[in-house]
Amino acid sequence: MPSTGTLDRLPIIDIAPFLNSDPDDSDKRVATAAAIHRACLEYGFFYLNIEAYVSSSVPEELTQLGRQFFSLPQEEKDKLSLKNQDFARGYARLKENVTNGKADNHEGLDFYKPVDNPDKTKPVWGENQWPSVPGFREKYEQWVEKMKALGLIVMEAMSIGLGMTREEWQDLRGQVNDSFWVMRVIGYPPLPNDHDGFSCGAHKDYGCLTFLYADPSPSALQVFLRRPGAAIRRTVLQRLKSHLAAAFGGLGATDTGKLGLPAEEGKEEGIWINADPIPGCIVCNIGEMWEVWTNGLYRSTLHRVVHRGSNYRVSVPFFFEPNFDAIVKPLDAVLRMEKGDPGFTCKLQKAPVVYGDFLVGKVGNNFTVGGKGKY
Numbered sequence: 001m002p003s004t005g006t007l008d009r010l011p012i013i014d015i016a017p018f019l020n021s022d023p024d025d026s027d028k029r030v031a032t033a034a035a036i037h038r039a040c041l042e043y044g045f046f047y048l049n050i051e052a053y054v055s056s057s058v059p060e061e062l063t064q065l066g067r068q069f070f071s072l073p074q075e076e077k078d079k080l081s082l083k084n085q086d087f088a089r090g091y092a093r094l095k096e097n098v099t100n101g102k103a104d105n106h107e108g109l110d111f112y113k114p115v116d117n118p119d120k121t122k123p124v125w126g127e128n129q130w131p132s133v134p135g136f137r138e139k140y141e142q143w144v145e146k147m148k149a150l151g152l153i154v155m156e157a158m159s160i161g162l163g164m165t166r167e168e169w170q171d172l173r174g175q176v177n178d179s180f181w182v183m184r185v186i187g188y189p190p191l192p193n194d195h196d197g198f199s200c201g202a203h204k205d206y207g208c209l210t211f212l213y214a215d216p217s218p219s220a221l222q223v224f225l226r227r228p229g230a231a232i233r234r235t236v237l238q239r240l241k242s243h244l245a246a247a248f249g250g251l252g253a254t255d256t257g258k259l260g261l262p263a264e265e266g267k268e269e270g271i272w273i274n275a276d277p278i279p280g281c282i283v284c285n286i287g288e289m290w291e292v293w294t295n296g297l298y299r300s301t302l303h304r305v306v307h308r309g310s311n312y313r314v315s316v317p318f319f320f321e322p323n324f325d326a327i328v329k330p331l332d333a334v335l336r337m338e339k340g341d342p343g344f345t346c347k348l349q350k351a352p353v354v355y356g357d358f359l360v361g362k363v364g365n366n367f368t369v370g371g372k373g374k375y
Helices: 023-042 057-070 074-080 136-161 166-176 230-248 253-258 288-293 332-340 355-369
Strands: 012-014 045-049 090-092 107-112 182-188 200-203 209-214 221-226 270-274 281-286 303-305 313-320
Touching: 012 023, 023 045, 023 136, 057 107, 057 136, 057 182, 057 209, 057 313, 074 090, 136 166, 136 182, 136 209, 136 313
Parallel strands: 012 045
Antiparallel strands: 045 281, 090 107, 107 182, 182 313, 200 303, 209 281, 209 313, 221 270, 221 303
């Protein structure tokens, strides 16, 4: 059964019931779908147990291959520079990506769905640039196929959680069955104490589903959970910290961070929690397209990376996105919820968007500030 989340811990959901058609698993599938629905409502993030889907050795090898690439001489990595293509596909140096106006302390290698008639003068329409590291392309292309299939599996589970009919699910499936996916390989050296920024600044993903595998580095990925009253609890914590400091000689600011309660930058009250890697699991979160599909019922969640460990961290986020020409608009199942519940409070009146246009607009903004900020 799924593991329910708590105030400061993300839920763990096993996708195994959706991996076969055994009629005895129907109740388990319903329970899994309901758990994903609750996680999207309450967190926007969850751990997805994929032990029954793929051996843990497979993504582990991906991070090892990524580490080999990032350890190459700088001039070798620069041969795959973003500027060689469409400024979207390829390698970005350390601190070239910018989030919230500040340089991110990571380097990355980006891949997108291959396109017909590539044209590097058009945003996101160039060709992928693969490292010469032996086995890199083969293993990563295999991972792409696994994650594309997983995306459809999770999407079907979400359709059940939302009460969609089979016909409605088939319509939604037709919007994502040729996913304009994105995959990144990201390297994070330890964050310098004097760095005016983060390993990756706070942001929300703008696509559909993100599947993140990362090496075992703890206390790096942080997720912001909206929690009314958190400001009051934070004040109490700070007072307790002051008392402890007076009695025992002080607790540094990083100790407060370990409790998951650094000051929030925005207006919403909430807490930052660590989403540390769990063996056999990937971290899954929803992007802005789900806000449109659900008219705001599901909301994309702020997250950031603050890697202060002594090691070099490697992560591999895969972004399962809608088809490039998909028209994303509120789902009939959600509109039925709104009509049947006068107390429904999530009406944001989301306007339909063509995903490709939305993506190009986002990437275009990234170009003007010098880079992207993802995980």
